[in-house]
Amino acid sequence: MEMKTNSGQQGIGCLFVATCRRECLLSFRRKSDLVNPLIFFLMVATLFPLGVSPDPGFLAQLAPGVVWVAALLATLLSMDALFRSDYEDGSLEQLLLSPQPLFIVVLAKVVTHWMMTGLALTLMAPLLGMMLFLPAEGVPGLMLSLLLGTPTLSLVGAIGAALTVGLKKGGVLISLLVLPLYIPVLIFGSSAVQAAVTGLPLGGYLALLGALLALALVLAPLAISAALRISISS
Amino acid sequence: MSEQLLTVHKLFCERDDRVLFDQLSFTLEAGEIVQIEGQNGSGKTTLLRILSGLSRHYEGDILWRGEPVEEVREQFCRDLLYFGHQAGVKAVLTPEENLRWYAALSPAIDASTIPGALEQVGLKGYEDVPCHSLSAGQNRRVSLARLYLSHAPLWILDEPFTAIDKRGVAAKEQLLLQHAQRGGSVILTTHHELGIKGPVRKINLDQLAGTSTWR
Numbered sequence: 001m002e003m004k005t006n007s008g009q010q011g012i013g014c015l016f017v018a019t020c021r022r023e024c025l026l027s028f029r030r031k032s033d034l035v036n037p038l039i040f041f042l043m044v045a046t047l048f049p050l051g052v053s054p055d056p057g058f059l060a061q062l063a064p065g066v067v068w069v070a071a072l073l074a075t076l077l078s079m080d081a082l083f084r085s086d087y088e089d090g091s092l093e094q095l096l097l098s099p100q101p102l103f104i105v106v107l108a109k110v111v112t113h114w115m116m117t118g119l120a121l122t123l124m125a126p127l128l129g130m131m132l133f134l135p136a137e138g139v140p141g142l143m144l145s146l147l148l149g150t151p152t153l154s155l156v157g158a159i160g161a162a163l164t165v166g167l168k169k170g171g172v173l174i175s176l177l178v179l180p181l182y183i184p185v186l187i188f189g190s191s192a193v194q195a196a197v198t199g200l201p202l203g204g205y206l207a208l209l210g211a212l213l214a215l216a217l218v219l220a221p222l223a224i225s226a227a228l229r230i231s232i233s234s
Numbered sequence: 235m236s237e238q239l240l241t242v243h244k245l246f247c248e249r250d251d252r253v254l255f256d257q258l259s260f261t262l263e264a265g266e267i268v269q270i271e272g273q274n275g276s277g278k279t280t281l282l283r284i285l286s287g288l289s290r291h292y293e294g295d296i297l298w299r300g301e302p303v304e305e306v307r308e309q310f311c312r313d314l315l316y317f318g319h320q321a322g323v324k325a326v327l328t329p330e331e332n333l334r335w336y337a338a339l340s341p342a343i344d345a346s347t348i349p350g351a352l353e354q355v356g357l358k359g360y361e362d363v364p365c366h367s368l369s370a371g372q373n374r375r376v377s378l379a380r381l382y383l384s385h386a387p388l389w390i391l392d393e394p395f396t397a398i399d400k401r402g403v404a405a406k407e408q409l410l411l412q413h414a415q416r417g418g419s420v421i422l423t424t425h426h427e428l429g430i431k432g433p434v435r436k437i438n439l440d441q442l443a444g445t446s447t448w449r
Binding site for chain 1: 286289290308312314316318319320321323325326327331334335336339340341364
């Protein structure tokens with residue numbers, strides 16, 4: 001009996017790793033999907049000094065919110081591609097008919113997607129902070145909040161992507177479905193950065209972001225799996 | 235008396251207010267090959283998607299080895315190989331990478347048999363070429379290589395011979411026959427004249443209320 005559960009766990013681990021490896025290969029061979037969200041992130045943040053005001057004091061005030069909104073939109077932009085190519089070439093059908101737990105495959109796909117977008121955005125964020133005159137004290141808070149917040153954005157966005165994958169033009173619909181759900185993450189994320197800038201403790205905000213992440217990590221893959229089954233069924 | 239694998243009882247499916255089939259009942263025994271016939275739009279693909287469990291838009295009962303298929307979903311998925319309209323081949327991956335992914339998805343497949351399967355479908359030497367550089371037929375072959383890897387008893391194949399050349403079709407027909415002789419069963423749709431020397435049962439959807447709306 002013990003042997004059996006062991007081999008089962010190993011199988012699931014192998015599946016997780018195999019899925020991650022495949023997704024990495026896919027994104028590195030289709031570099032545009034990899035780079036586009038990052039360029040978008042940079043460009044959105046560039047628009048604010050040009051459009052609002054180049055005044056450093058004013059921008060510093062704006063910076064936490066702007067970086068967070070830009071990261072949120074960049075994640076949203078990349079979400080539509082998550083299941084679309086699998087849907088179009090029939091891999092998604094094969095995925096749903098596999099005897100392996102869909103939860104694991106879906107989780108692996110979202111985790112890899114996050115590493116390619118959310119993690120990259122987090123690493124790029126200090127650059128944007130500098131562009132927007134974010135005080136240096138705010139940078140650790142910015143990175144930590146993005147590190148905890150962007151996986152939640154990816155997980156929730158994937159639910160929207162799974163629901164709209166069967167539609168010809170799902171892009172706009174995803175935004176409408178998912179943006180309201182992003183609001184709590186945005187509020188706690190940008191508040192954490194503001195707290196870091198003013199020197200207040202950010203433990204509370206980070207704990208809330210962590211709680212949101214834990215909740216999304218457990219529940220979102222179930223919702224994504226169910227949504228994929230509905231999308232494929234119609 | 236051979237074993238009954240799949241039992242379909244009074245299946246009804248409607249699409250866009252058009253009845254595709256009604257009161258469709260049949261059983262599939264181990265060792266049988268069933269060809270679903272019908273004109274374009276008669277619901278062949280829909281039927282195969284329902285049987286494989288992808289589509290839930292139906293009324294009626296589907297039993298797998300005597301149990302409702304919803305209750306034995308995991309075992310059913312283990313026993314099923316589905317070949318759909320789209321081949322399920324990733325264009326940026328090589329044939330070998332594609333098949334490795336399938337091996338990860340179904341634990342019964344032994345990854346070390348992949349090179350042999352690729353050789354069988356005539357893709358030896360193409361292992362490291364990305365699939366977007368292969369022809370349409372070769373892409374279908376990548377997916378058909380799963381037939382050589384699989385140990386699943388039930389094969390559901392939707393137009394498996396599209397874009398495959400004559401020699402390839404003959405080899406696949408031989409493979410289907412071997413599969414049936416081993417005690418597996420096949421449900422397929424095809425517009426080819428099957429050259430299988432053996433019992434092939436045909437189910438014609440046109441006669442099954444497929445065209446009822448304009449009769």
